[in-house]
Amino acid sequence: MEENLNKHSDISAADLERLSKEAQDEATPSSSKIIWSEFKADKPAMVALILVVTFILFVMIASLFINTPKMMETDIMNYNATPGSNGFLLGADTGGRPILQQLIVGARNSIGIAIGLTLISSTFGICWGLISGYFNGYIDWGMQRVYDFMMMLPMTMMIIVLVTIIKSYNAVTLTFIFSIFYWEGTSRLIRSRTLSESEKDYVAASKTSGTGSFKIIFREIMPNISSLIIVDTTLSFAENIGVETGLSYLGFGLPIQTPSLGTLIANANDPNNITQYWWTWLPAALLIIILCLSISYIGQVVRRAADASQRHGISD
Amino acid sequence: MSLIEINDLKVHYPIRSGFWNRITYSVKAVDGISFNIEAGETYGLVGESGSGKSTTGKSVVGLEKITSGSIMYKGKDITKKSNRKELDYNHDVQMIFQDSLSSLNPRKRIEDIIAEPLRNFEKLDANEEKLRVLQLLDIVGLDADALYKYPHQFSGGQRQRIGVARAVATNPKLIIADEPVSALDLSVQAQVLNFMKKIQREFGISYLFISHDLGVVRHMCNNIAIMNRGRLVEIGTRDDIYNHPLHIYTKRLLAAIPETNVNHRQEHREQRLEVEKIYQEQQDKYYDKDGKAYPLVQISPTHSVALPEDLVEKIKHEGEVKA
Numbered sequence: 282m283e284e285n286l287n288k289h290s291d292i293s294a295a296d297l298e299r300l301s302k303e304a305q306d307e308a309t310p311s312s313s314k315i316i317w318s319e320f321k322a323d324k325p326a327m328v329a330l331i332l333v334v335t336f337i338l339f340v341m342i343a344s345l346f347i348n349t350p351k352m353m354e355t356d357i358m359n360y361n362a363t364p365g366s367n368g369f370l371l372g373a374d375t376g377g378r379p380i381l382q383q384l385i386v387g388a389r390n391s392i393g394i395a396i397g398l399t400l401i402s403s404t405f406g407i408c409w410g411l412i413s414g415y416f417n418g419y420i421d422w423g424m425q426r427v428y429d430f431m432m433m434l435p436m437t438m439m440i441i442v443l444v445t446i447i448k449s450y451n452a453v454t455l456t457f458i459f460s461i462f463y464w465e466g467t468s469r470l471i472r473s474r475t476l477s478e479s480e481k482d483y484v485a486a487s488k489t490s491g492t493g494s495f496k497i498i499f500r501e502i503m504p505n506i507s508s509l510i511i512v513d514t515t516l517s518f519a520e521n522i523g524v525e526t527g528l529s530y531l532g533f534g535l536p537i538q539t540p541s542l543g544t545l546i547a548n549a550n551d552p553n554n555i556t557q558y559w560w561t562w563l564p565a566a567l568l569i570i571i572l573c574l575s576i577s578y579i580g581q582v583v584r585r586a587a588d589a590s591q592r593h594g595i596s597d
Numbered sequence: 598m599s600l601i602e603i604n605d606l607k608v609h610y611p612i613r614s615g616f617w618n619r620i621t622y623s624v625k626a627v628d629g630i631s632f633n634i635e636a637g638e639t640y641g642l643v644g645e646s647g648s649g650k651s652t653t654g655k656s657v658v659g660l661e662k663i664t665s666g667s668i669m670y671k672g673k674d675i676t677k678k679s680n681r682k683e684l685d686y687n688h689d690v691q692m693i694f695q696d697s698l699s700s701l702n703p704r705k706r707i708e709d710i711i712a713e714p715l716r717n718f719e720k721l722d723a724n725e726e727k728l729r730v731l732q733l734l735d736i737v738g739l740d741a742d743a744l745y746k747y748p749h750q751f752s753g754g755q756r757q758r759i760g761v762a763r764a765v766a767t768n769p770k771l772i773i774a775d776e777p778v779s780a781l782d783l784s785v786q787a788q789v790l791n792f793m794k795k796i797q798r799e800f801g802i803s804y805l806f807i808s809h810d811l812g813v814v815r816h817m818c819n820n821i822a823i824m825n826r827g828r829l830v831e832i833g834t835r836d837d838i839y840n841h842p843l844h845i846y847t848k849r850l851l852a853a854i855p856e857t858n859v860n861h862r863q864e865h866r867e868q869r870l871e872v873e874k875i876y877q878e879q880q881d882k883y884y885d886k887d888g889k890a891y892p893l894v895q896i897s898p899t900h901s902v903a904l905p906e907d908l909v910e911k912i913k914h915e916g917e918v919k920a
Contacts, residue, residue, distance in 0.1 A: 292735050297728050300741035308745030309706070482700035485660050486763070489692050491685075491717035504704035 312586070319586040322593040326582040329575035336572070337392060344389040352382050353538050361558045372560040374548055384564055387540040392572075394456050394541075395521040401460040402521075403514045406467030407503075413468070414475025415498050425472075428465060436462045441533045455535060459524060467513055474506045508587040515580025519573040526569065542569055599633035600771060600803055601657065601690075606630050606666035608652050626652040628827035628889065629666070634771065639797065639804040641818030643811060643850065649827040650807045651695075654773045657805060658692045688718040691764040693793075695776040697756035701748035707734075707759060708744045714767045733762040736799075737792055754785035758792055765796055771803045778813060790817060811854050815839060820899075823847050828890040830883075833900040843902040843912060845883045846890075849876050882908065 292300065310318075320327050356377030364372040364380075371380040413424040443458050444450060450458075478484070479502060487497050503510070522542070528534035529543025530550075537544070545565035548554045554561050585591040608627040611620040627649040634640045644650045655661040656676070657668055663676050670690070673680045681687070691714070694700035701710055711730045715721060721729065731741055737758040748756055757777060764772050774793065778786040790813065796802060808814050814821060821838045823831040823846065830844045842848045852872040856865045883904065884890060893901040894909045904912070 292728070292732050292741075297724060297731070300731055301727060301744070304708075304741045304744035307742035309747055309750065482694045482696055483702040485655075486692070486694060486700050486760075487702070487713065488660060489658050489687050489690075490714040490763070491687050492713060501702055501705075505702065507704075 315592070316583060316586040319582050319592060323582055326578045329578040330582075333572065333575045333579065336388075340385055340388045340392065344386045347382050347386055349386055349540070350538070352386070353378055353540065361561070364560050371564055372558075374558075374561045375551075375554075380545070380560055380564060383540040383545060384542075384568065387542050387545055387565065388568060390452055390535060390539060391522055391525050391542040394452055394459070394525045395518055397453075397456040398459045398463060398521045398524065399514060399518045401456065402463035403467055403510075403517060405460070406464035407471050407510060409464065410468040410471025410473075411475050411498050411503060414472040415479050415494070415502065417476075417479075421472075428468060431462070431465055434462070437528075440528065441531075444528075444533050450536070452535065452539070455525070459521075463517070463521070463524070467517065470509065470513055471506065474509055475502060478502050478505055508584045511583045511587060512580055515576055515583070519576045522569060522572060600636045600670070601634045601805075602669040603633070603653075603657065604631050604667045604669070606653065606656060606668065607664045608649070608656055608661055609664045625827045627656065627663075630822075630824070630827075630829045631893075632822050632829065632832060634803055634805055635820075636770065636803055637797075637801050638820060639806050639818045641814040641821040642805060642807045642824060643809060643814055643821060644824035645809060645850075648824045650809075650824050651775050653824070654692070654775045654805060654807045657771075658690055658773045659686060660692075685718060687714070688767050689770045690773070691767065691769040691771075692773040692775065693757075693760050693764045693777045696780055697753060697760050698748065700760055701756060703748055706745050706747060710748070710759065711763050711766055714763065718767050729766070733766055734759075736765075736796065737762045752785075753781050754788055757781060757785075757789050761789070761792060761796065765800060765802065768800060769802060771805065773805045773807070775807045776809070777806075779808065779810060786813065793817070811850060823850065825890055826884075826888065828903065829893060830890045830903045831901070832893060833902075837897070837900040841900070843896065843900075844890075844904065845876055845879060848872055 320330060353376075356373070359367055359369065359373045359377035361375055362369045362373040362377065364370065366372070369379050369381070371384065373379050374383070409424060409428070413421045413428075440458055440462065444455070447454060447458075475498075484497060484501060487501050492501070525534055525541060526543035526546060529541045530547045532547070534543050535541045542565045546562050546569075548558075548561040549566075585593065606627055607625070607629055609623040609625050612622040612624060613619060614621045630649075630653065632640070642650045642653060652661055656663050659675060659678075659681050666676075667674045668676050670686065671684060673684060675681050675684065675686050708727070708730050711733055712726050715726055715729060727744075730744065734741065734743055739755060739758060739762075743751070743755075743759075748759070751759065757780075760777075777793070778789050781789060793804070794817070797804065804817070806814065806817050815835060818835060820834055821832070822829050823838065823844065825846045831838065831842065831847045833841075838847060839851065842851055849872055852869045856862075858865075885905075890903040891905050893903050894906075895901045896909070896912065902909075
């Protein structure tokens with residue numbers, strides 16, 4: 282083949298460097314560049330990105346300086362202290378515990394759980410959907426029956442039961458418990474797209490080029506459904522913040538000594554708190570709204586970057 | 598010995614229905630066809646949509662699960678996956694797809710697309726590989742700056758040439774060209790076809806050229822098989838098929854070639870209507886009671902046609918009279 286090619290093409294090894302440099306100059310920008318230019322073209326998304334990144338960094342670092350057990354000690358003297366009094370910037374709750382510090386540690390816990398849960402459940406769900414959709418036949422059948430069984434289980438009740446059975450649980454075990462139940466929606470969504478995607482010619486071309494099944498699944502098909510994956514992951518991240526929060530609100534999430542956004546919002550269970558002591562729950566509620574909105578903004582930008590026809594920034 | 602021998606190939610798709618989801622019926626996409634492809638030739642496979650020609654092509658390249666029959670290559674039946682693996686079959690047999698856009702992965706750069714078969718079948722270092730890709734691009738008439746671009750940045754003709762470059766990357770012995778130009782406009786068709794011919798001359802590749810465009814097939818192929826309803830109705834050289842068609846379906850296909858000579862428009866129209874009328878009247882004679890074509894009968898060393906016994910006798914007799 283090599284001789285054959287050398288005979289019929291004017292290009293020889295000597296030209297390699299020059300030609301690859303020429304090609305480099307003409308190259309289509311890389312995906313990280315495209316994403317960045319997309320953020321620059323969309324100001325609200327840029328603000329959202331800066332907001333989310335600085336907030337997460339701040340929360341992660343600041344919570345290291347807070348002594349949580351000490352902070353969570355009840356202090357009757359500061360019962361529902363108003364914001365600004367006695368050095369409580371955002372006031373204190375009925376236990377006299379500072380809201381600001383609780384917010385910082387709570388946000389770290391909630392976001393940490395949401396990130397962990399999204400990573401685990403999305404990765405698993407994506408793999409499950411891709412493999413099930415690509416192989417079809419008996420493998421698909423078996424995998425979908427497992428899925429059906431998992432869907433049949435009442436999720437919230439199962440989580441509550443598991444949380445009650447397991448004696449000592451913390452943020453990490455809670456993340457794993459959630460992960461058992463939150464991969465399903467993703468997997469069905471990904472499977473349906475994989476079914477149609479694996480019928481396309483480029484998959485057939487890869488097969489005839491001798492590429493193995495798993496390489497086709499993860500290197501050929503997955504990049505092509507990346508916009509779907511990104512949208513689903515960002516949406517489920519926003520949703521997963523709510524999952525932990527919701528359960529903590531009901532009292533089955535994190536243990537009482539561990540603050541989270543959910544336990545803070547649970548302050549709103551008391552009618553007195555809603556009307557008079559608004560500072561006990563409002564900051565956490567606002568924080569969740571802002572976080573979820575910002576994340577979905579960021580998700581939209583990344584989705585646009587992944588799809589050339591929707592871009593606002595540089596095109597190629 | 599032929600490069601590829603296809604014997605009694607059948608591809609049936611089961612249709613499941615009912616409460617128990619049992620196989621109640623099967624679509625016979627390909628129903629018992631046999632032909633051989635010689636080294637270095639272009640073999641044309643012609644037929645209307647749904648006649649099973651693409652399914653045949655996909656079976657030969659190993660993408661389709663066949664129901665029965667065999668495809669022999671180097672003395673081995675490559676319908677078995679283990680044999681394909683053992684022979685590195687796809688190193689020698691590649692495919693050019695009809696839709697150039699969907700056959701190139703939209704998320705991969707041209708370099709990665711063309712290098713894909715090289716990476717799987719030949720172990721080259723990064724520089725050799727890049728050089729090979731550049732040479733392939735040069736052969737199909739594309740510049741080096743295509744290297745790091747994406748498929749959607751090219752025109753249809755350029756994309757199809759990229760598809761050709763990928764197919765010839767491992768220097769295969771046979772390329773299945775599944776309607777390679779039917780999605781392109783006429784001027785670009787000629788361009789791509791000429792590239793394919795040039796590559797054939799230079800690399801000694803055989804093509805299985807699947808098309809419904811008889812004009813293109815005439816330009817490309819030495820031997821032609823006409824396919825209808827999953828079976829072959831006529832096999833012959835270019836001369837046999839174009840000048841001495843025997844099966845009514847072949848005649849009908851030939852009559853459908855558009856004629857550009859305006860002066861004889863009326864005559865052509867009448868001739869077409871005549872052929873169509875004969876087809877409607879005599880259809881039953883040329884197909885058996887299930888509507889399938891008859892088995893092929895040899896008329897001359899190169900020419901076979903699917904006709905019932907009595908018609909064959911008649912044709913042979915007429916041939917003798919003429920001679």
